[in-house]
Structure formats: structure tokens, C-alpha cells
Amino acid sequence: MIPTTFEYARATSLGDALQKLKAAGEGGRLIAGGHSLVPLMKLRLSEPQVLIDISRIPGLSGIDEHDGRIIIGAATVHHDVASSAVLQARCPAVAEAAASIGDPQVRNRGTIGGSVAHADPSADMPAVLLALDAEIHIEGPDGGRVVTASDFFLDLFTVDMRADEIIASVQFTPVRSAAYAKLYQRASHYAIVGVAASLDVSGGAIASARIGVTGATSHARRLINVERALAGQPLSTATIESAAQLAGLELDEVNADIHASAEYRRAMVQVFTRRALSAAMARS
């Protein structure tokens, strides 16, 4: 890669990173796996003056479970999420989404925090975090705050974060009956359409459901009408079939590119909503 000149600083703690980020001002950018940022720098579409490396901050990587909540450090690489025994057992949707990202090289460098902060419209992880009602834990100069995934993803590459903030972790209550299904873009292995579905099942009925979709619109979002159609219904293939029919209808502006038209994407939202729901049901 032949980027423009930049300075590089390795942060030793979250506080150190915050301070370096503040000191760098507008020219500062965080780097962890670099799998979104470096390609942009290579093309000189991004020309940061200072890179602050947060990949080796102690405690920023790793997967823990506390009081029934899963905590994934922001600098945890996709491979570790994909291969986590805890996640595979307790919340397999997250592991399978991570396993579907890019290729082994990408999964061994790219991080969950980077994926979430970058908010690529086709990234896999945002859909899953929406379906799990995950929290994004953010640290800033004035302390920490928590944003739910539903409020976090705002627009194309736009999230509820200020330039001087850092994601510390994502946290959620694990759901066994959740799944992620995606249509691969064959070059990048991003999602043409990816759907995560999470079911709260009680006594043979769906108490509530959450659906996150990526790839279809400017940013990952929930399919509220499908969720409503599922709530309170008996858990059955027929329920899923009928609810999935609604998927995609509520999306007004659907992405189109050389890989897939808007019409096709909209149709695939239905297909993959049904597939994700079926897989989630199978886990219930």
C-alpha cells in the first residue's frame, strides 16, 4: 500500500487512546484490524494524519459472560467470535455471522468494533446486533455511554458516535433461538442481503421477535412489520412463511449496484428472512 504520510501511535489503554485521539484532532483515526480503513488509505480516499492503534489495548479484546450478559471487547477479531465456544453454545447467530465475514485473513484481523463503527451498509455484524437488541458501550472524554443497536446505526457509514469516542464493547443477552442467513456478494463476501432473526419462544408461541437486515438499505435496520406479525403467533412454519411475506415491503429505498438490483434485493430480503427465521426456529 502506498498511502499518504501518516504518523502512527500505539495506545496502551483506553484512556491513552482517548487522549491521543483528542490530541490528534480532526486528522486522527483509530485503527484496529484496519480492514476497512487500510483499503481506503490505499486508494487515498482516506488520508488520516495520525493512526492510533487500539488493537493491543489490554482488556479491549475477548469474550466474557457476566450475569447472563455476553460482553465482546471491541478489538475482538471475527475469528475469535466465530470460534468462541460460549457463543456457539449460547448465541450461535453471532458466531455464524462472524464466520461468514470475508475470508480467513479478514477474520483474523478485522474486529467487531471496527465493523460496527464503520457501518458499511453490507456489513454482517450490525444486522445481528439489531436482532439481539445489543448495546454498544462507548467511551469518550466525558466518560462512558450506552447506545442500543437500534439507535446506533443512523445512515450510510454513519453511527451515533462523535469523532473523539471509542467503542469499548458490545453487550447483549444471548439468545439461543437466533440465526443469521446471508446472500454472499461473490467478490467481497459482504452481504448482498443478510438477515438476522431472533425469537423469544414461550410455550410453543413466539412471545416476541427481532429481525435485523443488512445490505438492503443505506444502513442495517430492523424489519418492524415482520416482528409485529410474528409476535404472539404460534411457532410454526406457516407463521414464518406468512410473516416473511411482509419482509422487504416496508423498505422504501433499496440498494442497487452491479451485483444486484433493488428488485432482486427486495425479493432476497424475503427469502433470507424466512431462512433466518426457520434456522432460529430450529434452535428454539
Place this chain on the structure above:
Amino acid sequence: MASPPVLPKLVGERVKRREDPRLIQGRATYVDDLKIAGMQHLAFKRSDVAHGRIRSIDVSAAEAMNGVEAVLTGAQIAEMLAPMPIGTPFPSPPHRAVAMDVVRYAGEPVAVVVASNRYTARDAADAIVVDIDPLPVVVDPEAAMTGQPTVIHPDFPNNLAVALVPSGTGVTPDGKVDDTAIDKAFADAEVVISQRMMNQRLVPNAIEPRGVVAHYEPGKGSMTIWSSTQNPHILRTMIAAMTGLGQDQVRAIAPEVGGGFGAKINIYGEEYVAAAISKRLGIPVKWVEDRSEAFVATTHGRDIIGYVDIAAMRTGKVLGLKLRLIADIGAYNMLLTAAIPTLTMLMANGTYAIPAIRTTLTEVFTNKTPTDAYRGAGRPEATYFLERAMDMLARELQMDPGELRRRNFIAPDAFPYATQMGAVYDSGDYGKALDLALEASGWKDLVVERDAARKDGRLVGLGLAMYVEVCGLGPSSSLPTGGWEHSQVTIERDGRISATTGASPHGQGNETTFAQMLADQFSVPIEHITIHHGDTGVVKQGIGTFGSRSQAVGGTALHLAGGKVKAKMARFAAALLEAHEDDIVFENGRIGVKGSPASARTFAEVAGYAYVPVPLPPGLEPGLSEGAFFEPANNTYPFGCHISMLEIDRETGEPKLLKLVAVDDAGHLINPLIVEGQIHGGLAQGIGQAMVEEAVYNDDGQLLTGSFMDYALPRATDFPRFELHATVTPTPVNPLGAKGVGEAGTLGSTPSIVNAAVDALSQFGVTHIDMMLRPEKLWRIIQGGQA
């Protein structure tokens, strides 16, 4: 004393590649690894627009940067370099290494920076301000042929680079055309199938992009140029011609080359510019292409439309074939550009005896990256058009696709077989390859399996394709460079063997296969043999590696040179052993007299004697080093049959390749392991073309698939386990009987997969699908069929 272990015969054995340890351990030297004291770095400023007139170029900010040695625009480069030559006999518009007035594709160089390091060079290139008045852009070759909306080269009306060259039945060498036979074929036919087919544009994507280091030494008046090229000797010839040096004054070196796939045959503007700047400034300079540049600045492949008409009787007998070709060659003619589609014409009739054939060819300029050879180079295109048409015919006739083909094969006793297209097929037995493919794949069982799957609502298809390709390129009448190869085999004083080959490998494994041949020829351990290549200072003569010619032509030259030096060594041995040279035998690292092994001398002893010959046997000169040129009398024509089984997801249109069986006949094989590796690579690229690869331009001439984020290469996980089989039909055109195999995988696989996809979707009334098999495209067929 225990007798030494008996040396095994190596030819025909699965010897592991000797090249691989250094390649996979990161211990190989590529162009970008080279460092020379005082070396400066080049960066090219390239046009962002696909067509426009350069109004001004402001280099002042770039020149003012620290570390910038020089900034040169097209006009300054033109003072050093004439327009670039091409290697085909077609008329060609002037093509400057750096554009002067008009840019004709996005990515064309407009200026070059010389700077102390690569980063500064790139910064300076970014600081150059180019003002270009946009001109209308044309990216569709059939639109370009009307001359609208723009004419790219003023001397080429309607953008026609090559216009309507007819070939085939009824066309005489002086261009007279008699339509009687072809018209009669179509008049007599009971069935005529007509289809427009697109063979889409591909990006070659070698794992190592291009790169060059040019080092002109003013004191010696000579140039050394390192380049990631498939043919250092052609590079030497061209660099000498363009820089005004003699061929004796230029040494071209291809160090380790990380793949070429045909795109590193061409000699590029960047190579000429590096040489010219080094000569002008008297300093070594380096340029290394980055991946984004490689997508637009290295030649593309394929991009040819075929209008196919096939005329047949209901018995399946094909009477006639018309093939009208429109090749989109991009903005300029490169070294072999214009010749590639002529190979499509040459191979139009494939494995079939077709009574009347007519092909026409139009090559069209568009505002895209120029095309040139890409693995298969013209032959996959011919195979695709023909094998798709044959499949459509089989479907129309409701005939088994293998049976239809069998009814039209050139008979095994008809070889050598002169086609109407001007080829003389050396040897073949197409029925045998088909039979083996049907048997090995279990075709009958696959049909049952497919039909059962369909009953379950699954979309499963089977596809079959025959191919024959032209390989082992020579003789000289068919190549402007000369159609031979050269090798020098030297027995060193210590009994080890150094051999050179002009067939410069870039992944073909010649260091292994050629050493296997010499090990057997001299009965010495393979570890005692080194194959030198890729350096015109060491390898005195050569042509290069393309057209699957290394083994058939280069291997034969090596075999002949080895034979010569072996004969001389036998005379030294005869003198030493006081025997007749006809009684000398080379066995197990020793040279002795037939029937009396006890008297044998070691190989090294005889070698040592040849270099200190006291006494010198009468009639012999000292030393053991002999060279040989080999020019074949004809090309070779390998062939085969590929079978695919494919399933398409009914809901998403995603295709999945379930099975691929390849029967390839490349004649005698030196190393089946390497042959299989070559076939695997070819299959990967053939499958890639059918399923995932496509260079897409927008109407402004911008390459939308300009990175691996949007241009897909197939991954290992996309493939089933390849099932490979071989028939062996040796060629008579060289003593090895070897035909060549580097490109074979790209020929049959592609149409077999599309045939399988059409088969899978035939219930929806579809008879042809253009590549690539984009899921949405297939989904739309399924949707339309259900509607």
C-alpha cells in the same frame, strides 16, 4: 562395498515441484525485491477519464516536492521513445507509452514521476494537475462499429481495427469468397440454430502485478532490465529496438514471476519508459504496479461477441457453421491483441468434421483497457461458441449431448487432419476422450440423479463440452518472434549438470520437469541438475512461455541438447575406458561399458576428464556443453472432454458446481502431478469465467469492477473436488510426444458449466444464458418461467 541405490526413472513420475519450497517460504526474489544503489522510483499519473483531449498538465507542484528528480509528460517521453510496436501484421494506430494529446481509456498514463522513493513518487503523481476536455465515450463494440458517438483513432473509421476478415470454406488465400458451399449447407439443413453469445471481458489478475527495474550503465553503454515477464528474450529485442541499443547491449531478466496468464507476454509502456529514463538519466529506476493499477493498466482478456449459426440434419449430422465474431479490443493494439481472435477463427470447428464453415472477424476499438492474450487466448472463445451451439442443437433434436458430438467427430484415422480453417490437427481420438469422460463421471447415473432431483423440485443440470486447442506454438511461419526454442546443456567439471531453457517459466514447473528429463537421460540424481531460465545473459536464446509451448517446444530443445552432449560425453568415456562409444552406457550415476559394470567410472570422473583431457581423444574438443534449437514442423492439438453438474438455488438463483470431471489428452506426460496442477489452475479460471468473473464498465468508460471488492475470483470453497482423467495420444511433431497443457483447463470447463446451467433451467424455456452466471440473472429466468 555396498552398491549405490539404483536411481529410479523420473519421467512420468509425480515428482514434487523443486520450486515450491522457496516460493512458499518467502525466499524467492521477485522484481519488487530488487535494490540497486542509487535506484529511483517511478510513478505514473493516469487519466481518470476514458476519452478526452489533454488541455494542460501542470507538473510544477510535483516538481517542487522534496525528493522528486523529474516529472515527464507525454511530449518529453516522445522525444525518447517512438510509438510502441506491435507483434501482428495488422494496421495499428500510433500508441505512445505516455499519452500526448488524447487519452483513450481510463488508466492511460499521462505523465511519469521519478523520485527517491515510491511514496514520494506517488505523492508527486497525485500533485500533478491534468486538465482534460472530455470527448464522447464508447464502450459497446457494436455501437462503436457505427462510428457513433465517437471515433477513437482518426485513421480507423467506425472504430474498426480489423474489418470483416472472412475465413473458412470457399475462401481462397487471396481473399476471394465463394458462398456456394456454405449457402448449400444452410439450404439443405433440417435444423438451424442461431444465437448471439457474449464471451465476457476478464481481468487476468496474476498474484504478482507487473514490475520493472531498468539499469543503464553509462560507462559500459549497456542496459540490464528486470521485469515480471513471460518472455525475457522478446523483452530484450523490443527494449533494444526502442532504446537504440544493440541486442548484445541489453540483458533482460525475468526473476521469479508470480503468474502471467498471458498478460505478461505484452511488452508494456512502463517497461519502455523505465528503460528510456534510466538511459537518459544514467540511473537505475524501478516501477512496481499496484493492484488498482493492474486492474486498468495490464491487458484484459476475452471480450468477444459470437453470432453463431449451425446447420444440421435431424440425424444430428452438422452440415455447416457460421461464426461472426466481434472482438472488443479496447483502446489500442498491444503486442498480440489483433491475433488473439484469429485463433478463435482457426479453431472454429473444434473436434468436428463440418463440411462447410464460414467465419468473419471484426475487431473494434472502444474506450476500455486494451485486451491481449489471457489463458487460452482465442481457443476458449472458439470452444465456448461451438460447444454451446452444439448443446443447443442437441436440445433442439432431443438428442443426448454426447451422442450428437460423437456423430460429428473427426475420425481417429483421419489424422493428420487439415481443417477448412487452415489448421492441421496432428493427432487425436476424440471418441476415446468422450467415452472416458462419460464412464468416469458415471454420466448415466448422473442423468438418473439429476432427474430424481428435479422430481424433488431441485434445479440440477448436466453439461458436457469437448475441446481441442492449438498449443506448442511454432513453427516460425506462425510467430513473428520465431517459433522455436533453445536449450544449452552443460556437464560441469564436477559432474553436475547446468541446463538453460528459453521457455521462461512463471509457474509451469520447468525446473522440475526439465530436470526429470535430464536425470533420466544421463542417469544421474535430479539433485545434481539445475535448470537456468529467465536471464538473457545466461540463456543465450529463447522465445518465451505462452501458448502451452514450454514442454512441447522448450522440452524438446532440452532433450536434443542433452542428446548432443551425451554423445560427446560417451566419446570421452570410450577413450577413458578404451571401448567403442557405441558400447558406452550411462547407468546409475556411472558411465561404463555394456556388459562390464566393474570397469565403470563415475559420471564426475568422465566429466573431469573432458575438461582436463590428457590425452585429448582424436577429433574431440575439450568440454561438455552443447546447445540445440528446436522448431516443430507444426503446432500440437491437445483435446479433451469436460463434464459438469450444477445446481441452482430456486429461490436465489445462486449456482453451485457439484461435480467437474475433466478428461485431458496432452500426449505423453513428464510429470502427472504438475500436469494436474496446471489443469487445476486452468479449471479454476475456466470456472471463474463461467460463474463469477466479469469486468464491468459503465457508459463513462469507468471500470466498476476495479478491485477485488467487486471483481470476484473463485475461491477454493467454490469448487467440488476436481476429478481428473487422461487419455494419451502422443503428437508426432516432437520426439517427446508431449502436446502442452497449461491452458487446457480453461477450454472445456466453461461451456460445460453453462451447458449445465441451461440444462438446469431448461424447464423455464431458456436455451442460452450469457456468462457470468450471476445469481440475479438466473433468478429472473426462474421468475419468468414461473410467471
